Amino acid sequence: MKKWYRGFILLLTILTISALAACGSDDASSDDAKKDKKKITFGATAGPYSDMVKEAIIPGLEKKGYEVEIREFSDYVQPNNALAKGSIDANLFQHSIYLENFIKENKLDLTGLITVPTAPMxxxxxxxxxxxxxxxxxxxxxxxxxxxxxxxxxxxxxxxxxxxxxxxxxxxxxxxxxxxxxxxxxxxxxxxxxxxxxxxxxxxxxxxxxxxxxxxxxxxxxxxxxxMLDPFRNIVAIQTKNKDAQFAKDIKEVIESDDFEKVIDEKFKGFGKPEWMKK
Missing domain, CATH: 3.40.190.10 (Periplasmic binding protein-like II)
Structure with missing residues (x-):
């Protein structure tokens, strides 16, 4: 009887260890997936900035292996709320002054990633x-x-x-x-x-x-x-916790590329370029 009991305890221990190892493996896989995020949902207001995402940003991200979905909004409130909730990964529709005020008023943890060419007054x-x-x-x-x-x-x-x-x-x-x-x-x-x-x-x-x-x-x-002063130019915004994420670095790299500027020059005539593009 004692041998049977010891055998049962040993079997139970092995099963427990295996289960924990499996959970650890799942967690590791989950962490790796987050680090190697290859699907991005980009929010933008319908019009020139959703066009900019489609024509000047998405092609560059796709070359880097990303699958990109664009979600269009018809107001200036929901894009930031959706970003804060994590239902989108980045948005493009607002200038930094608006973003800063929105963050203060709604206590959100968002940040600007990079300024983009913007239609001037x-x-x-x-x-x-x-x-x-x-x-x-x-x-x-x-x-x-x-x-x-x-x-x-x-x-x-x-x-x-x-x-x-x-x-x-x-x-x-x-x-x-x-x-x-x-x-x-x-x-x-x-x-x-x-x-x-x-x-x-x-x-x-x-x-x-x-x-x-x-x-x-x-x-x-x-x-x-x-x-236009740069604080009035539109920016790509992300959650602050993602500012050093690989997908954020890749979005920034695409926007800083020659291909991006070429599309702006060809299809967004009259848009004022931010200071970093003039250097």
Whole structure:
């Protein structure tokens, strides 16, 4: 009886050790799979940035052996929520200022990976063919949100139409910071989405690039395009914990490649390149 009992205990011990070894093997395989992640889901808003993912990023990732799925969104909230939950691995739709504010407000652990070429704001007009033709007292519609309004005022200053207080923060410039207005321009703030339509009813309109493209504007038809600051350029965002993951390094490498820039030059004319691409 004792021999039988000892044999039973020995058998039970062997089975337990085998089970633990199998679990350890599964865990190791799982860890290896995470390290060698070869399937990526990329989120982007429908339009030029989903096109950029499809035409300029995915081909490079596929050459590296990745299987890439793109998930399109119609708003500016869900792409970050989906990224935070892990249902997508990266997204492209927002600039770094928006991302930083979203992270603070929603307490998410996300980070920007790399800045990409971005459609700039343009000053459009159906009445004037040149900024030199602008008459005194002309009306210009500008975005009514602070971030895009700052871009409009900065663009007008770059063209010598206004002068902004030197003490003002270029990222938060508003009408109160305008200290000189040579043409006595009248500023009319409206919803950014309405700016393209306003071109028909006012003298000038400062239209952000994404809204201009959505309205089928040719970016190069603008009287002038914004000299965009990098904080206003769109970025690829990922979960912070993945910033050193191989797939993140490969996304960055693809975007830094000559092939990526070639596609931008051919298919995304008028898009302003970030500083790192100009070096």
């Amino acid at each position: 343009g000053i459009y007009s159906n009445k004037y063919k040149s900024l030199d033709d602008i008459k005194d007292g002309a009306t210009i519609t500008i975005p009514n949100d602070p971030t895009n309004a700052a871009r409009a005022f900065t663009t007008l200053q770059d063209q010598g139409l206004i002068k902004i207080d030197e003490k003002a923060d270029v990222l938060t410039v508003s009408e109160k910071d305008v200290v000189e207005n040579k043409k006595n321009l009248k500023f009319k703030p409206i919803e950014a989405g309405q700016l393209p339509r306003s071109v028909d009813s006012v003298d000038l309109a400062a239209v952000p690039g994404n809204f201009a493209l959505a309205a089928k504007f040719d970016l190069l038809s603008a009287l002038v395009l914004e000299n």
